[in-house]
Amino acid sequence: MQVLDPSPSALEITPTPEDAPLVIAGREFRSRLMTGTGKYANFETMRQAIAASGSEIVTVAVRRVQTNAPGHEGLAEALDWSRIWMLPNTAGCKTAEEAIRVARLGREMAKLLGQEDNHFVKLEVIPDAKYLLPDPIGTLQAAEQLVKEGFAVLPYVNADPILAQRLEAVGCATVMPLGSPIGSGQGIRNAANIRIIIENATIPVVVDAGIGTPSEAAAAMEMGADALLINTAIAKAQNPVLMGHAMGLATTAGRLAYRSGRIPIQSHASASSPLAGRITE
Structure with missing residues (x-):
C-alpha cells in the first residue's frame, strides 16, 4: 500500500472560529477528534494517520501493550507522548474488577511515558465477544470506584440516556455512547438516543464506535456531540493517512x-433569489 507523506501545511486543520476548546477533566484540547492505535498495518502508517487527523488524544489498549500482544509490541514507544495525550483504555476486560485493575496499570504506564498528571482512562467492560457491546452494570460499578480513586473516567456505553445520567452523577468526565457496534462501519444507528444524551448532559458527549465515513463523522458533530473517537474507519481504510485527514x-x-x-x-420550495426588482415584460 502506498502511504501518503503529507506536508504539514496541507494537513493543517483550521480551528473552528471563536470556538471554545474541548475541555475534559479540566484539560483543554483544540481537536475534537480522538483516534486509536489498533488495526494499522504498521507503526509508520499509524503515526502519519494520527498526525493527518489532527488528533491530540490517542487511545491505547493497556492489556495489549502490557502483554506485548501481536501488533502491539513497542506501541507505547511508537508515538511522541510529549505532543499527544494518552488515553489508556481497558479493552479486553470482561468484568468491573478487571477493568479497575487494568485502569490502574494504565495510569502507571502513562506516568512511565512522561505524563505524570495523566489520570484519564477510557473505561470498557465488554463480556460479549460477538457484538462487543458494553456491560452497563459493570461499567457503572467500575466507574464509581475509579472516580473515587481520582481517575478521569471516559466510559464507553450503549446509547442509553438513563445510564449516561447515572455515569455523570457518579462523576465521570465524559460519556461515550456508541453509534453502532465497534468496527462495524454501520454509522450512527442510535441517533435518537444520542440526541437525548446530548440534550441532558453537562459533561462532554463523545460518539464512539461505528463511524465509517467522514459524512457520518460530520453528522454526529452536527447533532451536537462534543467530540468523536474513530479508529477502524481510519486504520482499515485503503489510505489511512488520507482518511485520517x-x-x-x-x-x-x-x-x-x-x-x-x-x-x-420545509414542505415547500423557497426561491433563493428575491422576486422583488426582477425584470418583467
Whole structure:
C-alpha cells in the first residue's frame, strides 16, 4: 500500500472560529477528534494517520501493550507522548474488577511515558465477544470506584440516556455512547438516543464506535456531540493517512455546522433569489 507523506501545511486543520476548546477533566484540547492505535498495518502508517487527523488524544489498549500482544509490541514507544495525550483504555476486560485493575496499570504506564498528571482512562467492560457491546452494570460499578480513586473516567456505553445520567452523577468526565457496534462501519444507528444524551448532559458527549465515513463523522458533530473517537474507519481504510485527514476535516465541518444552526426543513420550495426588482415584460 502506498502511504501518503503529507506536508504539514496541507494537513493543517483550521480551528473552528471563536470556538471554545474541548475541555475534559479540566484539560483543554483544540481537536475534537480522538483516534486509536489498533488495526494499522504498521507503526509508520499509524503515526502519519494520527498526525493527518489532527488528533491530540490517542487511545491505547493497556492489556495489549502490557502483554506485548501481536501488533502491539513497542506501541507505547511508537508515538511522541510529549505532543499527544494518552488515553489508556481497558479493552479486553470482561468484568468491573478487571477493568479497575487494568485502569490502574494504565495510569502507571502513562506516568512511565512522561505524563505524570495523566489520570484519564477510557473505561470498557465488554463480556460479549460477538457484538462487543458494553456491560452497563459493570461499567457503572467500575466507574464509581475509579472516580473515587481520582481517575478521569471516559466510559464507553450503549446509547442509553438513563445510564449516561447515572455515569455523570457518579462523576465521570465524559460519556461515550456508541453509534453502532465497534468496527462495524454501520454509522450512527442510535441517533435518537444520542440526541437525548446530548440534550441532558453537562459533561462532554463523545460518539464512539461505528463511524465509517467522514459524512457520518460530520453528522454526529452536527447533532451536537462534543467530540468523536474513530479508529477502524481510519486504520482499515485503503489510505489511512488520507482518511485520517478527511475525518479531521469532517469533525471540524460538523462542529461548524452545529454552531451555525441549520435552516428549518420545509414542505415547500423557497426561491433563493428575491422576486422583488426582477425584470418583467
